[in-house]
Amino acid sequence: MQTEAKQAFSISDELANQIDQVLAAHDHDATQIVGILLEVQDLIPQQYVPEAVAFYIAEKLPIKVSIIYDCLTFYSSLSDKPRAKYPVEICRSVVCRVNDSDSLLDTLKKILNIEVGEVTYDGRFMIEEVPCFGACDVAPAIRINGKVYGHLDTPEKVRSVLSSLM
Amino acid sequence: MSSEVRFITKNFGKYNPDSIDSYISIGGFSALKKAVKMDGEDIASVIAAAKVKGRGGAAYDMGRKWSQARAVKGEHKLVICNADEGETCTFKDRELIKNDPFNLIEGMIIGAYTVQARDGYIYMREEYRHLRPRLLSAIKQAEEKGFLGDNILGVKGFNFRLHLYSGAGAYVCGEGTALIRSIEGKAGRPRMKPPFIKVSGAFALPTCINNVESFSIVPHLLLDDSNVYTNCGNGESIGTKLVSVGGNVRKPGVYEVPFGTTVREIIFGLAEGIPGGRRLRLVQFGGASGKVSDERILDTPYTYDDLKAAGVDVGTGSLLVIDDRTSVIDFLRYTQAFFSHESCGQCTPCREGNLHMKLLLDKLAAGEAHPCDIEKMKKIANIMTLTSLCGLGEAAQNALLSAMKIFPEVFAVGGAH
Ligand SMILES: Cc1cc2nc3c(=O)[nH]c(=O)nc-3n(C[C@H](O)[C@H](O)[C@H](O)COP(=O)(O)O)c2cc1C
Ligand code: SF4
Ligand code: FES
Numbered sequence: 370m371q372t373e374a375k376q377a378f379s380i381s382d383e384l385a386n387q388i389d390q391v392l393a394a395h396d397h398d399a400t401q402i403v404g405i406l407l408e409v410q411d412l413i414p415q416q417y418v419p420e421a422v423a424f425y426i427a428e429k430l431p432i433k434v435s436i437i438y439d440c441l442t443f444y445s446s447l448s449d450k451p452r453a454k455y456p457v458e459i460c461r462s463v464v465c466r467v468n469d470s471d472s473l474l475d476t477l478k479k480i481l482n483i484e485v486g487e488v489t490y491d492g493r494f495m496i497e498e499v500p501c502f503g504a505c506d507v508a509p510a511i512r513i514n515g516k517v518y519g520h521l522d523t524p525e526k527v528r529s530v531l532s533s534l535m
Numbered sequence: 536m537s538s539e540v541r542f543i544t545k546n547f548g549k550y551n552p553d554s555i556d557s558y559i560s561i562g563g564f565s566a567l568k569k570a571v572k573m574d575g576e577d578i579a580s581v582i583a584a585a586k587v588k589g590r591g592g593a594a595y596d597m598g599r600k601w602s603q604a605r606a607v608k609g610e611h612k613l614v615i616c617n618a619d620e621g622e623t624c625t626f627k628d629r630e631l632i633k634n635d636p637f638n639l640i641e642g643m644i645i646g647a648y649t650v651q652a653r654d655g656y657i658y659m660r661e662e663y664r665h666l667r668p669r670l671l672s673a674i675k676q677a678e679e680k681g682f683l684g685d686n687i688l689g690v691k692g693f694n695f696r697l698h699l700y701s702g703a704g705a706y707v708c709g710e711g712t713a714l715i716r717s718i719e720g721k722a723g724r725p726r727m728k729p730p731f732i733k734v735s736g737a738f739a740l741p742t743c744i745n746n747v748e749s750f751s752i753v754p755h756l757l758l759d760d761s762n763v764y765t766n767c768g769n770g771e772s773i774g775t776k777l778v779s780v781g782g783n784v785r786k787p788g789v790y791e792v793p794f795g796t797t798v799r800e801i802i803f804g805l806a807e808g809i810p811g812g813r814r815l816r817l818v819q820f821g822g823a824s825g826k827v828s829d830e831r832i833l834d835t836p837y838t839y840d841d842l843k844a845a846g847v848d849v850g851t852g853s854l855l856v857i858d859d860r861t862s863v864i865d866f867l868r869y870t871q872a873f874f875s876h877e878s879c880g881q882c883t884p885c886r887e888g889n890l891h892m893k894l895l896l897d898k899l900a901a902g903e904a905h906p907c908d909i910e911k912m913k914k915i916a917n918i919m920t921l922t923s924l925c926g927l928g929e930a931a932q933n934a935l936l937s938a939m940k941i942f943p944e945v946f947a948v949g950g951a952h
Pocket of ligand 1: 594595619706707709744746749925
């Protein structure tokens with residue numbers, strides 16, 4: 370079960386180095402903050418932007434940290450809270466719904482033994498309900514770290530997707 | 536009889552989308568070469584003559600938009616490709632970027648030449664991040680070959696650079712002013728107009744925004760000496776349209792159809808109809824913000840005018856087919872959930888309206904709604920449509936208001952207060 374544990378996050382030298390590279394690739398251009406945050410989020414194992422990282426970016430760019438938080442809280446693809454190594458995004462929009470994404474959601478909950486918004490005990494998986502991500506032609510679909518898995522209309526197919534990540 | 540025409544999609548599968556040489560080998564960039572010998576105004580006229588309407592949903596006259604953008608004075612102007620494609624059941628732009636990225640880039644360069652823009656942006660939704668490497672590589676290759684950069688094709692002073700920006704999971708960022716704010720590195724909340732984008736867009740520079748499909752039509756149209764495009768369709772609806780068909784059909788997908796094809800041909804011909812012998816409940820046109828109809832729409836020709844007369848719109852060109860396993864109310868609740876999630880919350884009618892509409896729909900679904908609740912729904916829907924700040928709030932209740940006309944029995948609840 371997820372406890373909203375406040376983990377102290379410290380930036381390793383390696384991560385600082387990687388963030389510096391992302392900033393350099395974006396020419397330290399503050400207008401590219403959304404793209405920068407997306408790329409930095411990918412570098413963090415739990416797929417989020419920790420506070421320490423937000424402040425680090427704010428100082429390096431430079432940009433006001435309030436702008437970073439405005440973006441982190443406005444954009445659904447960005448998170449300021451820890452997620453999981455594999456956040457399982459299940460589409461809950463209409464095309465997937467009429468292709469029985471309810472059963473898909475039940476299957477996910479059963480296999481992972483968690484509810485929506487919870488993280489598995491090992492921090493690997495979490496279930497998130499998201500709106501249409503443009504995979505309606507392969508509904509019902511999920512997306513994990515940017516990769517779409519479609520036609521998930523049997524528990525066997527869901528199981529094989531998840532075990533491919535184990 | 537169901538026929539597809541390949542005009543906008545004619546390059547699909549014909550070349551390797553990761554190689555500019557492969558694109559050039561099938562005639563790529565010959566439209567640009569032709570364009571730079573033309574006057575910008577004449578390019579806009581070709582588009583206007585073919586009556587191309589913007590393919591992002593609003594169906595604005597594209598030739599007119601380009602000549603207006605051209606007329607705006609400014610040292611530094613921009614073109615932006617809207618690849619945010621956030622409407623439900625809409626995935627045609629995804630296919631265009633995936634299968635024919637160079638044609639999109641060529642269309643944008645021609646756009647830049649026409650409106651005299653120096654920089655271009657492709658704003659692509661985060662959900663299509665798997666297509667980023669392909670687009671980035673395509674831009675790089677086009678730079679290396681001199682199709683992007685300074686003095687393009689030897690035309691003195693024709694300087695144009697292209698940048699790829701990512702959205703981050705906000706449907707509202709497809710709205711022009713929100714998109715612009717997102718490109719500027721801010722949260723994508725829409726703003727009031729004026730100032731209009733064509734005069735003061737991204738970074739307060741004059742900006743011309745078009746959809747992926749809109750730009751993708753241009754290179755083909757400029758080279759269409761045998762009038763393949765203009766021979767399709769009739770009246771205000773000339774040419775072809777990409778439609779994204781999804782829902783309860785055997786073969787969901789993107790189909791290019793000549794305007795005038797009937798809705799039946801699209802759903803039961805191209806998409807092969809509803810599986811399992813089930814009946815059609817409803818069809819939604821143009822994504823979550825689109826209107827609905829039922830089997831009465833099937834023999835309507837797919838054109839701007841005919842659909843409008845039948846109470847729906849082309850919109851993004853999507854066709855969502857729903858069979859009798861889903862009730863009208865459940866469909867409306869799914870659609871409502873989308874808008875409740877996507878409202879940016881900045882203006883009262885949309886923020887509060889969506890909230891209340893969800894509660895009222897839940898009540899209706901639970902069989903607990905009174906006639907006064909139905910009246911309330913109508914009232915809130917109309918207020919939202921009339922007073923919301925941006926198109927999201929304006930269109931959020933299109934599905935509900937049209938469903939009230941098509942399925943009055945669903946809203947015919949009994950009982951007094
Ligand atoms: C809430 C909202 C979302 C929109 N999303 C998109 C989108 O994802 N893609 C798009 O091309 N147009 C979208 N539009 C329409 C654009 O604002 C604009 O009309 C269009 O990009 C102009 O290009 P076109 O004339 O080529 O269609 C959206 C509009 C609104 C109000
Ligand atoms: S209509 Fe909705 S999305 Fe648009 S500005 Fe108002 S609250 Fe935001
Ligand atoms: S509705 Fe599920 S991906 Fe579009």
